[in-house]
Amino acid sequence: MNDVVELAAFNPSKRVAIPGDLVVLAQQYLTDLQIRNYSEHTVRAYTNDLEQFVGFAHQMDITLAQHVTGQTLDDFTAGLISGNGVNPRTAARRLETVRALFKFAIKRRILNRNPVEDATPVKFVPAKIIAPDEDVLMDMINAIPDDTVFGIRDRAMFYLMY
Numbered sequence: 001m002n003d004v005v006e007l008a009a010f011n012p013s014k015r016v017a018i019p020g021d022l023v024v025l026a027q028q029y030l031t032d033l034q035i036r037n038y039s040e041h042t043v044r045a046y047t048n049d050l051e052q053f054v055g056f057a058h059q060m061d062i063t064l065a066q067h068v069t070g071q072t073l074d075d076f077t078a079g080l081i082s083g084n085g086v087n088p089r090t091a092a093r094r095l096e097t098v099r100a101l102f103k104f105a106i107k108r109r110i111l112n113r114n115p116v117e118d119a120t121p122v123k124f125v126p127a128k129i130i131a132p133d134e135d136v137l138m139d140m141i142n143a144i145p146d147d148t149v150f151g152i153r154d155r156a157m158f159y160l161m162y
Contacts (some may be wrong), residue, residue: 020065022057026050029104049097052080065105070118073098075121088124095122105142137162 017024017154030050033043056076062068077095080086099116106114132140141158145151 001081015061018064020105022054022063022065022068025065025105025110026054026101026109029101032104046097046100049094050101053098053101062114065102065111068102068115070115070120073116073119077119088122089127092122095119 008065030043030047033046038046053076056066056079057063057072059071060075062072073095076098077091080091080094081088095116099114102111102114102116105111131137141155144155144158146155
């Protein structure tokens with residue numbers, strides 16, 4: 001009997017992921033979003049956000065979710081705003097994507113606490129909402145025909161929203 005393992009069949013690229021590996025965690029989270037029927041647009045946006053975050057973490061030699069701190073996240077958002085020229089509103093949205101990733105990790109019992117809670121919130125000026133004048137709005141609603149079922153429905157909906 002010869003108990004020699006044939007090394008030709010050995011594939012060193014096969015590895016076991018450590019729980020909390022950011023790349024694997026992000027892939028699992030995005031797969032979970034697809035399973036839960038999130039739109040393609042949303043999954044694509046989350047993918048972009050998480051690729052940026054995971055890439056940033058790897059540059060900081062952080063590969064596990066357990067090693068991410070509030071300071072890491074502060075550095076990430078500062079890098080987005082100062083280094084990449086991203087506006088603060090976009091940086092805040094990307095931080096929310098990272099928050100959702102870590103909520104996923106908590107559900108899977110990889111983390112006990114969300115490190116985003118220790119990050120400094122990104123400050124931005126909310127966009128000013130410009131609404132039409134009341135007279136213009138009422139003229140618009142009154143211009144909807146009221147001699148069809150759909151017109152009556154549409155007019156009622158606009159009155160409700162007003």
